[in-house]
Amino acid sequence: MMGSLGALADGLAIAATPAHLVFATLGALLGTAVGVLPGLGPAMTISLLLPVTFGLAPTAALIMLAGIYYGAMYGGSTTSILLNVPGESSTIVTAIEGHAMARRGRAGAALATSALGSFVAGILTTLALALSGPWLAAVALRFGPPEYFALAVLAFAAVVSVTSASLARGLTSLFLGMLLGMIGIDPVSGEARFTFGVAQLLDGVDVVLVAIAFFAVSETLWLAWRGTGPAPAPQLAGGRLALTRDDWRRSWPAWLRGSVIGFPLGALPVGGAELPTLLSYGVERRLSRHGDEFGHGAIEGVAGPEAANNASAAGTMVPLLALGVPMTATAAVLLAAFQQFGLRPGPLLFEEQPEVVWGLIASFLIGNVILVALNLPLVRLWARLASIPPSALYPGILLLATVSAYSIHRSPLDVLFLYLLAALGLALRGMRLPVVPVVIGVLLGPIAEQQLQRSLTISDGNWGIFATRPWAACILAVAAALLLTALRRRRA
Amino acid sequence: MRLTRTLAGAAALLLAVALPAAPQAGDVLTIVAPAAPGGGWDQLARTMARAIEQAGLARRVQVQNLPGAAGTIGLARFVTAQRGDPDAMLVTGLVMVGGIVANRAPVTLDRTTPLARLVGEYEVLAVPVESPYRTLGQLLDTLRARPGAISWGGGSAGGSDQILVDLIAQHAGVDPRRTNYVAFSGGGEAVTALLGAQVTVGVSGYGEFESHLTSGRLRALAISSRERVPGLDIATLRESGVPVDLANWRGIVAPPGIRPARRTELIALLDSMQRSAGWRAELERRGWSDLWLAGDAFARFLSAEATRVQALDDVRRGDGPPPRGTGSIYGRLTLIGLVLAAAVAFVRRRPAAAEPRAAPSRLGLLTLGMLLHLVLLQPLGFVAAGAVLVFVGAAALGARLRWRLPVAALVASALVWVLFDVALGVSLPRGTLWPG
Numbered sequence: 030m031m032g033s034l035g036a037l038a039d040g041l042a043i044a045a046t047p048a049h050l051v052f053a054t055l056g057a058l059l060g061t062a063v064g065v066l067p068g069l070g071p072a073m074t075i076s077l078l079l080p081v082t083f084g085l086a087p088t089a090a091l092i093m094l095a096g097i098y099y100g101a102m103y104g105g106s107t108t109s110i111l112l113n114v115p116g117e118s119s120t121i122v123t124a125i126e127g128h129a130m131a132r133r134g135r136a137g138a139a140l141a142t143s144a145l146g147s148f149v150a151g152i153l154t155t156l157a158l159a160l161s162g163p164w165l166a167a168v169a170l171r172f173g174p175p176e177y178f179a180l181a182v183l184a185f186a187a188v189v190s191v192t193s194a195s196l197a198r199g200l201t202s203l204f205l206g207m208l209l210g211m212i213g214i215d216p217v218s219g220e221a222r223f224t225f226g227v228a229q230l231l232d233g234v235d236v237v238l239v240a241i242a243f244f245a246v247s248e249t250l251w252l253a254w255r256g257t258g259p260a261p262a263p264q265l266a267g268g269r270l271a272l273t274r275d276d277w278r279r280s281w282p283a284w285l286r287g288s289v290i291g292f293p294l295g296a297l298p299v300g301g302a303e304l305p306t307l308l309s310y311g312v313e314r315r316l317s318r319h320g321d322e323f324g325h326g327a328i329e330g331v332a333g334p335e336a337a338n339n340a341s342a343a344g345t346m347v348p349l350l351a352l353g354v355p356m357t358a359t360a361a362v363l364l365a366a367f368q369q370f371g372l373r374p375g376p377l378l379f380e381e382q383p384e385v386v387w388g389l390i391a392s393f394l395i396g397n398v399i400l401v402a403l404n405l406p407l408v409r410l411w412a413r414l415a416s417i418p419p420s421a422l423y424p425g426i427l428l429l430a431t432v433s434a435y436s437i438h439r440s441p442l443d444v445l446f447l448y449l450l451a452a453l454g455l456a457l458r459g460m461r462l463p464v465v466p467v468v469i470g471v472l473l474g475p476i477a478e479q480q481l482q483r484s485l486t487i488s489d490g491n492w493g494i495f496a497t498r499p500w501a502a503c504i505l506a507v508a509a510a511l512l513l514t515a516l517r518r519r520r521a
Numbered sequence: 522m523r524l525t526r527t528l529a530g531a532a533a534l535l536l537a538v539a540l541p542a543a544p545q546a547g548d549v550l551t552i553v554a555p556a557a558p559g560g561g562w563d564q565l566a567r568t569m570a571r572a573i574e575q576a577g578l579a580r581r582v583q584v585q586n587l588p589g590a591a592g593t594i595g596l597a598r599f600v601t602a603q604r605g606d607p608d609a610m611l612v613t614g615l616v617m618v619g620g621i622v623a624n625r626a627p628v629t630l631d632r633t634t635p636l637a638r639l640v641g642e643y644e645v646l647a648v649p650v651e652s653p654y655r656t657l658g659q660l661l662d663t664l665r666a667r668p669g670a671i672s673w674g675g676g677s678a679g680g681s682d683q684i685l686v687d688l689i690a691q692h693a694g695v696d697p698r699r700t701n702y703v704a705f706s707g708g709g710e711a712v713t714a715l716l717g718a719q720v721t722v723g724v725s726g727y728g729e730f731e732s733h734l735t736s737g738r739l740r741a742l743a744i745s746s747r748e749r750v751p752g753l754d755i756a757t758l759r760e761s762g763v764p765v766d767l768a769n770w771r772g773i774v775a776p777p778g779i780r781p782a783r784r785t786e787l788i789a790l791l792d793s794m795q796r797s798a799g800w801r802a803e804l805e806r807r808g809w810s811d812l813w814l815a816g817d818a819f820a821r822f823l824s825a826e827a828t829r830v831q832a833l834d835d836v837r838r839g840d841g842p843p844p845r846g847t848g849s850i851y852g853r854l855t856l857i858g859l860v861l862a863a864a865v866a867f868v869r870r871r872p873a874a875a876e877p878r879a880a881p882s883r884l885g886l887l888t889l890g891m892l893l894h895l896v897l898l899q900p901l902g903f904v905a906a907g908a909v910l911v912f913v914g915a916a917a918l919g920a921r922l923r924w925r926l927p928v929a930a931l932v933a934s935a936l937v938w939v940l941f942d943v944a945l946g947v948s949l950p951r952g953t954l955w956p957g
Contacts, residue, residue, distance in 0.1 A: 066940065069947070076558035077945055170717030174703075214590070214624070216678060216704055221624065228597060231590035231624055253917045254884040352716065353732055354709035362558050368807065375732030424914030424930070428907050428937060431894065436947050438589055440598070441898045448891050479706075486703045487720060489669040 037159050040387030044395055049092045052085065053392070053399045056093035060100020061404065067108050067429040069436075070117030070237070072358035074101035079366055087370040091389055094366055095396030098359075102342060103147060103400055106335060110139045111414050112426050113244040114433060117359075118472060119302035119338050121240045122310050125465055126323065126330030128244065133326045137271035137412035142280045142328055143335040144404045145272075149281075150288040150336035151397035154343035157292055158350075159390045163379050166351035169297045174483035175494050177297070179504035181477035184304050186508040187311025188469055189515075196516075202462050206470020209234055216479045227442075234446065235437050239471045242447045243464045245430045247454030249423045254455070271408050280332040283313050287336025294337075295344020301357055302341045303472050309337035324465075343393070350374050350386065548580040552773075553603070553611045555595025557588040562612045565640065565771050568803050569612075569794065576797040578790050583946060591620025591680070597628040605778035610636065610787070614771035615681045618826050622834045623679035630827065633774035634784055635820040637791050640809035641770035642726035644685050644745040645755065649718045650738055657742045657761040660722060661693045668699040674711040674720030678704040681769040682711070682724040685745055687833045688765045689758070697836055715739065726769055727753075728808045750810075770812050772819065788815050887917035902952025903942070907934035 059081065064074045078097050082090040102119075109120040110127035123143065130139040189199055212223045213233030224230040272280065290312065291305040313333040314323045323330055348354045353375035355361040367374055372385050379386055414422075434447040454464050488494035495501050550573065554566035563586060570582035587595035596617060603609040613630060621629050646657065654660045664671050668690075675682025683704070687697040703720055705711040712730065715723035716738060723730070723739070727750075733739040744755040747766040758765050775787055794800055795813050804811055814822060890913025897906040911930035920926060941947045 063945065066945075069945070072558055073947075076563075170713060173714060173717055173719035214678070228590060228594055228624070228626065231594070232588075249914065249918070250884060250887060253887040254880060256880060256919075348709075348713060352709075352713060354713050356710070358557060361560065365564055373732070375736075418920075420915050420918040420920035423918055424911040424920075425933060427891075427914050428911050428934060431907070431910065432903075432937060432941055432947075432949065435898075435903075435949060436941070438594060438598075439585075439587060439948060441895065441950070444898065445895055448895065483703050483705070486701050487672045489672075489701060 036383060036387045037390060040384070040389075040391035041394065043088065043384075043388055044092055044391040049089055050395070050399070052089050052093040053096040053395050054403065056082075056096025056098075057100040057396065057400045057403050058096075060097035060102075061104040061107075061400075061407075062100075064101035064104025064116070065107050066104075067112060067114040067116060067241075067433050070358075071098070071101040071105055071119075072117070072362050074104070075359065075362045075366070079362070082366075087372075088388055088392075090370055091372075092392040092395060094363070095389075095392040096399060098363065099147075099151065099393075099396045099400040102339065103144060103404060106143045106147070106338075107140060107411060110143065110331070111136060111411060112429065113248060114426060114430055115237060115240050115244070116433070118236050118240075119306060119341075121236070121303075121468060121472060122306040122334040123331060123338070124240065124244055125310070126327055126334075129324065130326035130328065130331060131412075134416070135326060135328075136414070137408055138273070138276050138328060139326075139331050140408045140411055141271040141405065142276065142332045144401055144408065146280065146284040146287060146332045146336040147339040148397055148401040149284045150291060150338075150340040151343065152394065153285075153288045154292040154340040155390055155393045155397065158343050158346055158393075159387070162347050163351050165293070165296050166347050169293075169347065172297050172500065173498075174480045174487060175498045175501040176504065178477060178480035178484055179495065179501040179508070180294070180304055181473055181480060183504050183508040183511070184307045184311070184473055185477070186511040186515075187315070188307055188473075189466070189512070198462050199466050202457065202464065202466035203470045205457075206239075206467035206472075207474035208470075209239060209467070210236075210471040210474035211478070216475075216482060229438055229440060229442050233475065234450075234471065235443075236468070236471045238434055238437060238443060238447060239450055240468050241430045241433055242450035243454040243468055245426050246447060246451035247458065247464065249427050250451060250455045251458055252419060252423060271412070276328055279317075279319070279328050283309075283329040283332035284336040286312060286316075287333040287338075288340040290333075291337035291340025291342075292344045295341030296347035297344075301476070302338045303476065305337040305341040305344075306334040307469065307473065309333040346393075350378055350389075353378075549608060550579045550582045551585060551603075551606075551609045552582060553585045553587055553595055553599055553609065555587050555589070555592035555599070555612065555617065558586055561771065562592065562614065564807070566612050568800075568807070569639075569773070572794050572797055572800040572803060573790070575799040576794055578793055585946075585948065590624055590626075591677070592617035593620045593624055593626040593628070596621070596630070596633070597626065600628055600632045600777055603776040606776050607779050607783045609776055610773050611776070612771060613774050615684070615767075615769050615826065615830075618823075618830050619679045619681065619684055622827070622830050630774065630823055632777050634777060634779055635816075635823055636773050636775055636784070636788055637795075637815040638770050638772035638812050638819050638822060639791070639795065640804065641768040641812040642728055642808075642810060643750065643768055644682065644724060645727045645730050645734075646689075646742045646744075647715065647723050647725075647730050647734065647739045648721070648742060649715060650740050651718070652721070652740065654722070654742065655740075657756070657758070657763070660742060661689075661761075661763075664690065664693060664695055664700075668695050669701055671722065672701045672703055672720040673722055673724055674703045674705060674714045675724040676705060676711060678702070681767070684830060684833060685765070685767050686724055687837070688767065689763055691833070691836070692763045692765055697833065731808065768810070768812060772814075772823075791815065883917045883919075887914060890914055890917065898950055900952060900954045902955065903949035904931070904934050904938050905952065906950075907937065910934075 059078055060074060063069060063078060064071060075097055082093045085093060105116045105120045106123050109115040109124035110131055113124050113128040115121045115124045127139045127143065130136065189203060212230055214231050215222055221231055287309045290309045294305040310330055310333060313329040314320060317327060317329050319327055345356050345360045348356055349360050349364060355364045364374060430447060431444050434443040435441065437443050457464055484494055495505060552566040552570055554563040556562040566584045570584050573579050573582050587598055589595065592613065595611065599611045611633065620626065648654050660671065673686045675686065683702050686700055686702055690697045690700050705714060709729060711723055711725050712733065714720050716733065730739055734741055741755045743758045743761050744750060744753065745758055745767045749757055773791065775784060792815065890910055894906050894910040897909060908931040911933055912927050915926060916922060938949055942949045
């Protein structure tokens with residue numbers, strides 16, 4: 030372990046030259062600038078910007094890439110908080126509380142806790158990656174489809190038990206979301222379901238499209254119907270870095286919990302930040318003493334999921350580096366980039382090319398530091414955006430939402446879906462059904478279903494597989510306990 | 522006001538930066554990758570783009586991603602939108618052939634102008650090193666005795682991995698419908714499942730397994746090439762008594778309606794590209810096998826592959842046990858949903874807190890704006906339709922109607938277009954009614 034730290038120090042010494050720092054800053058700037066555009070998630074942002082790094086020497090290119098990567102991720106969170114237009118499924122949870130904070134005039138605090146949470150999680154988990162990468166990769170392999178299914182059930186339990194004032198209403202919305210999530214090709218039999226002959230529905234309804242429709246567009250419709258009210262006055266008077274003392278006190282445990290939840294779950298070869306961010310949200314809501322603030326902008330609800338998102342991104346590096354397996358679209362783009370630089374991720378990487386691994390990890394550390402240094406001063410600037418009067422802000426959001434929808438398949442059909450889903454969202458609001466569980470259903474439903482089907486294929490149709498696999502059984506038991514206590518609390 | 526001036530300034534700056542990069546007709550080629558960034562088709566498209574530019578065969582090559590449904594969405598869009606375009610090409614491959622058959626896609630590769638097969642990867646069957654199966658023969662013996670005991674892990678349903686499993690089962694005398702094929706979201710996920718011994722045997726491209734075979738954590742049972750691959754100590758399927766060979770090939774086609782002379786030119790361009798040093802270096806670096814096959818020979822190959830995959834699909838859909846799936850789970854879920862909905866309907870309605878008065882006329886106005894936007898998007902293009910949306914939206918949300926409002930809406934819409942379309946190459950509709 031001391032050897033690892035020594036190697037990391039060497040890596041940092043190589044990486045932290047003035048020229049490299051300039052490249053890292055440039056990368057972080059570009060990444061943030063492009064990543065902040067709605068509809069361009071981190072994967073798209075990185076593949077758009079990757080060619081910029083081609084002319085550079087490998088080390089400089091890697092460092093610049095790390096800057097772009099973290100910049101793109103943070104840019105996505107900014108859009109979610111300010112505009113409620115998430116660019117990738119990993120920032121949907123951020124949008125829930127983050128935008129609610131922005132609407133209360135607390136955009137600055139939301140952005141700051143997001144930046145700092147990402148930074149804390151990024152540093153902690155990059156160190157964890159350096160120290161435990163290969164070992165963790167071996168452990169994570171023991172998790173198969175039954176365990177992932179159990180985890181998805183746990184996430185359901187964690188979120189459902191806290192999302193809505195009325196359990197029946199919450200579950201109704203959740204099931205509606207799962208129904209939407211089932212549109213498309215059955216992942217096992219390959220049969221088309223609920224597609225009504227529309228080819229574009231074969232891949233299902235994009236969860237980002239659903240989130241934008243329900244969060245951004247149906248919100249605009251609601252405001253037109255019910256009136257907008259005045260623009261929120263920005264509250265920037267807070268303490269250091271736009272956070273009050275109370276914000277700090279409520280944020281830092283959430284950052285740490287988010288990191289602890291995000292890193293190991295990201296390292297599992299199942300992919301995506303959906304499970305970690307949702308679990309973190311559920312945990313924060315459960316532990317918070319300000320439970321009534323959730324849904325109206327609770328800072329823990331931004332701090333935790335943002336830390337979990339960045340931590341799971343670092344976790345994704347575990348299977349990527351140690352097994353050569355990308356688990357998310359972003360990781361797939363990164364893998365392609367690594368190969369450009371002559372890096373061959375795989376089980377032998379840590380032994381054959383240690384200096385490259387440590388250089389990469391050092392680059393990630395530097396990228397994190399540069400990003401937070403760059404973005405904290407920008408927080409106040411961004412936060413002004415939230416004080417644009419609604420009659421100017423929301424038409425802009427609407428326009429950007431149509432760009433996001435259109436760019437999924439470059440087809441106006443997706444804009445039509447966007448509007449139809451938004452109308453559905455408006456109808457649900459009119460019936461006082463919560464909309465967040467619908468999006469969660471679209472997010473989690475397909476994951477749960479796919480893992481369930483895989484488990485049952487492996488066991489040749491025997492449901493006993495969930496009882497005989499110890500991890501799966503344990504996780505399912507925890508989920509059941511969560512639901513039961515939630516029910517009892519509700520009665521009490 | 523200051524905001525308007527800042528926006529205008531930013532727009533001017535962006536235009537100045539972006540315009541010189543805007544394409545001019547003639548020497549700009551477009552390669553459409555019918556998949557998301559990062560996948561095999563996207564990598565092939567971007568590698569080709571670089572190799573063509575480096576070899577000086579075109580001034581600029583741009584890559585467009587049109588993902589969806591195993592490439593069939595990209596294909597359908599390509600044959601209609603790019604019809605007759607002499608400078609457009611589409612990446613294709615075995616997975617698309619499988620997707621066309623599985624999704625019963627209305628648009629097939631018959632509608633395109635085949636150019637060439639470029640690269641490919643042979644499929645490998647592998648087991649974890651501690652697995653009891655040492656040869657393919659042993660595995661097939663178990664498969665014949667108890668098909669359900671073997672779980673096959675590979676990429677998405679109907680893709681090249683499952684095509685190979687079906688072919689093997691068929692030749693081993695086992696009904697492909699009785700195989701337990703576990704569809705993962707990609708080769709990588711399948712490989713990790715295999716490393717963790719979650720499935721009995723993994724099926725994926727050689728590249729996915731390579732490092733794990735070298736490090737000794739996995740054992741290869743067979744490779745799907747016709748003859749042994751030099752340098753690899755892996756028996757072919759034929760050697761193991763299964764007369765099947767298959768490559769997960771990737772190639773390139775042109776749209777329908779281009780002149781035969783242009784087809785010849787494009788094939789010549791691709792031929793020069795595949796001979797270039799840059800391309801050769803990329804093949805080496807990415808571990809792609811060179812499967813160059815051009816022109817009519819490629820066209821014949823394409824239809825032979827389509828026939829083979831179609832025959833498998835007919836077997837799968839024939840009489841027999843229904844395919845495994847969650848059709849029944851759906852019914853139950855829908856039922857639960859209906860019960861819940863009924864429950865909600867009967868739940869006592871709490872009196873609403875003081876809510877602002879509803880304004881149906883404003884909601885109607887916004888809905889009208891959205892409908893107009895949808896209708897105008899294709900004919901008038903993004904900028905005009907977007908300006909209408911912003912203008913009506915602002916009016917519906919209570920903005921004061923002054924002469925500045927439509928101007929601001931137009932500027933905002935143009936700014937977004939410049940940012941996304943011109944500067945970043947995320948193309949937005951340009952409008953079909955405008956000349957040129």
